[in-house]
Amino acid sequence: MRKVCILLLILSLLCAPCASLAATLTADPAAATAEMSDTLYGLFFEDINHAADGGLYAELLQNRSFENQDLLDPKPHQHYNGWQFNLKNKGKAAAVPTGDDPLHANNPTYMRITVEAAPYLLSNMGYASTAFSGGVPVDAGAQYDFSVWMRNTGDYTGGITVAITDRSANPLSEAFAITPTGSWQKFEHTFTSQATADACLTITLEGTGTLDIDMASLMPRERFGAEWPGGGLRTDLVETLMALNPSFLRFPGGCVAEGSYVWANAYNWKDTVGPVEQRRENFNTWGYMQSYGIGFFEYFCLAEALGAEPLPVVHSGLLCQAREVREAPLTMEATRAYGQDILDLIEFATGDASTPWGSLRAEMGHPEPFRLNYLAIGNENWDNIYFDRYAVLSQMVKEKYPEITCIVAAGPVAEGALPQHSWHQIRTRFAEDLVDEHYYMDSAWFLKNVGRYDRYPRTTMVFLGEYAAHEPVQGGRRPNNLYSALCEAAYMTGIERNSDLVRMACYAPLLARDGMFQWTPDLIWFNARDVLLTPNYYVQQMFAATVGDHVVESALEGEGLYHVVTRTEDALYVKVVSLAETETPLTLTLPGVPDGTAGFVQLCGERRMTNAFTAPDRIVPADGVCPILGGVAETVLPAYSVTIFTFPLAQ
Ligand code: AHR
Numbered sequence: 001m002r003k004v005c006i007l008l009l010i011l012s013l014l015c016a017p018c019a020s021l022a023a024t025l026t027a028d029p030a031a032a033t034a035e036m037s038d039t040l041y042g043l044f045f046e047d048i049n050h051a052a053d054g055g056l057y058a059e060l061l062q063n064r065s066f067e068n069q070d071l072l073d074p075k076p077h078q079h080y081n082g083w084q085f086n087l088k089n090k091g092k093a094a095a096v097p098t099g100d101d102p103l104h105a106n107n108p109t110y111m112r113i114t115v116e117a118a119p120y121l122l123s124n125m126g127y128a129s130t131a132f133s134g135g136v137p138v139d140a141g142a143q144y145d146f147s148v149w150m151r152n153t154g155d156y157t158g159g160i161t162v163a164i165t166d167r168s169a170n171p172l173s174e175a176f177a178i179t180p181t182g183s184w185q186k187f188e189h190t191f192t193s194q195a196t197a198d199a200c201l202t203i204t205l206e207g208t209g210t211l212d213i214d215m216a217s218l219m220p221r222e223r224f225g226a227e228w229p230g231g232g233l234r235t236d237l238v239e240t241l242m243a244l245n246p247s248f249l250r251f252p253g254g255c256v257a258e259g260s261y262v263w264a265n266a267y268n269w270k271d272t273v274g275p276v277e278q279r280r281e282n283f284n285t286w287g288y289m290q291s292y293g294i295g296f297f298e299y300f301c302l303a304e305a306l307g308a309e310p311l312p313v314v315h316s317g318l319l320c321q322a323r324e325v326r327e328a329p330l331t332m333e334a335t336r337a338y339g340q341d342i343l344d345l346i347e348f349a350t351g352d353a354s355t356p357w358g359s360l361r362a363e364m365g366h367p368e369p370f371r372l373n374y375l376a377i378g379n380e381n382w383d384n385i386y387f388d389r390y391a392v393l394s395q396m397v398k399e400k401y402p403e404i405t406c407i408v409a410a411g412p413v414a415e416g417a418l419p420q421h422s423w424h425q426i427r428t429r430f431a432e433d434l435v436d437e438h439y440y441m442d443s444a445w446f447l448k449n450v451g452r453y454d455r456y457p458r459t460t461m462v463f464l465g466e467y468a469a470h471e472p473v474q475g476g477r478r479p480n481n482l483y484s485a486l487c488e489a490a491y492m493t494g495i496e497r498n499s500d501l502v503r504m505a506c507y508a509p510l511l512a513r514d515g516m517f518q519w520t521p522d523l524i525w526f527n528a529r530d531v532l533l534t535p536n537y538y539v540q541q542m543f544a545a546t547v548g549d550h551v552v553e554s555a556l557e558g559e560g561l562y563h564v565v566t567r568t569e570d571a572l573y574v575k576v577v578s579l580a581e582t583e584t585p586l587t588l589t590l591p592g593v594p595d596g597t598a599g600f601v602q603l604c605g606e607r608r609m610t611n612a613f614t615a616p617d618r619i620v621p622a623d624g625v626c627p628i629l630g631g632v633a634e635t636v637l638p639a640y641s642v643t644i645f646t647f648p649l650a651q
Pocket of ligand 1: 046048253254255256379380412438466508509519
């Protein structure tokens with residue numbers, strides 16, 4: 001008998017569900033406390049990882065204007081990047097990057113081709129990674145808008161045709177014939193692709209003699225913002241941004257906004273506006289050329305399309321302090337002169353069409369002013385060398401545009417003497433400005449610091465401009481796994497609870513092209529055709545879709561759980577993150593919440609799980625419902641999960 005009892009006991013233990021101790025959460029919707037920010041969750045867009053060129057920008061051709069040059073180590077062959085010459089190996093020609101009498105002074109290089117034996121082929125391979133995945137992705141039956149600038153130097157005779165081709169130059173579309181004249185001229189055509197392929201764009205020179213080629217462009221007809229002067233954006237990526245429901249858009253960097261090493265690399269917003277062939281390309285801090293097809297006009301248009309506050313970042317008279325700096329900061333006098341560029345930017349965005357810069361915006365297609373309430377001066381800067389320049393520049397802005405909130409940088413780290421010094425300076429000198437904190441820390445740090453902002457004085461407001469939970473590197477990248485996303489979610493409960501102080505927050509970086517990235521982890525991955533959403537993306541999306549207007553007092557008892565409760569007039573949002581290894585029964589006591597059902601959205605899975613292009617739906621949010629009766633709801637939280645309940649409130 002005793003043996004049977006022991007056996008039964010062992011069996012019952014083995015069969016018991018894997019559950020943590022039960023947890024309880026209580027919140028009284030009537031006990032609303034801090035008012036929440038209505039700009040809490042937004043986006044930080046930087047052209048890193050080919051986020052713009054080769055990414056969001058709809059241009060399918062790489063190095064379309066032959067400007068490609070490494071600023072620090074220029075070599076003539078770099079002008080050929082992205083192109084293949086003489087693909088059929090039948091012709092003979094000299095293709096020489098040339099600068100005499102260019103299309104525009106800001107677009108100084110073009111390709112001069114002298115054909116001796118035809119046919120000579122010139123093919124743009126698009127944004128192909130090393131294994132040629134992607135190239136110029138085309139779909140059977142789809143249309144592609146092509147344009148190119150050409151000039152016959154005087155002695156070219158014979159035909160010129162352009163077509164979408166495969167990588168052996170076999171046509172995949174109709175051919176378009178061009179007859180260039182003696183001056184620069186733009187030629188345009190819309191191709192229809194006959195095949196779905198990783199293709200090329202091939203220009204076939206069937207004659208002999210010399211001609212000049214510049215600004216070859218191919219964009220899918222179906223794109224977002226095709227009417228913008230830059231040409232538009234990749235629709236699927238815009239849709240993933242829209243689905244995040246962002247309340248602001250920070251751009252264009254990051255380090256890109258500052259420039260690295262030398263002043264020629266600094267981001268000058270004036271280089272990025274006007275007709276696209278007149279924008280001055282620049283080498284990117286991250287190792288590739290920026291075409292500026294997405295320039296400041298397009299950033300403002302994108303923010304408007306997203307319903308987001310535009311939040312431009314300009315440099316502060318310093319090159320990126322985190323990198324080896326080869327040239328001195330601007331002197332204080334030069335900083336004051338540079339301040340006029342910032343005022344011009346504000347005029348470009350908000351001035352009426354009779355002002356010099358407002359008229360350029362109007363010419364570009366937006367006669368109405370853009371919204372502009374925020375401006376960041378500096379990215380990751382510190383020490384008095386920065387704060388003295390920030391003082392000059394922010395003063396110039398405030399004098400002319402007092403309605404704009406200036407954003408001051410607190411440096412690139414979360415803890416220690418550097419941010420302490422920054423905060424001291426800021427509280428003493430710029431207490432009314434918004435303070436931009438950046439930190440990339442390991443996942444454990446985020447859990448340990450959920451209460452970081454509980455302790456901040458409420459005198460100066462915070463913008464968490466860059467953050468992400470970093471997991472150990474695996475296979476050459478830090479993974480966007482569920483655990484990192486849940487640690488961020490746990491941290492975000494602390495952000496929401498302190499949203500009277502933390503007015504804005506955005507994950508970084510936003511986008512990465514598979515096979516062509518410089519930084520991991522990233523919120524959204526993509527390749528030439530597909531978009532891959534990470535668990536971190538879903539966390540951002542779930543939180544941004546359920547922002548209350550007030551924090552609600554609440555208490556939770558349970559192991560490994562993090563939470564926040566907020567409300568609007570008609571809904572109570574309960575967010576619970578579980579880092580417990582087993583499921584947790586949870587009783588929610590919510591006095592005054594009417595009987596009925598709450599909808600919930602939940603993300604869960606195995607701790608180290610990631611999504612992949614081959615398995616994009618391993619971790620995706622699922623919807624459910626949870627009954628509530630007499631102000632009490634019972635549920636079970638899965639291990640490693642985040643659940644957001646929406647309880648309807650009586651009005
Ligand atoms: O988000 C990537 C980089 O991280 C940003 O450019 C920079 O601000 C930070 O160091």
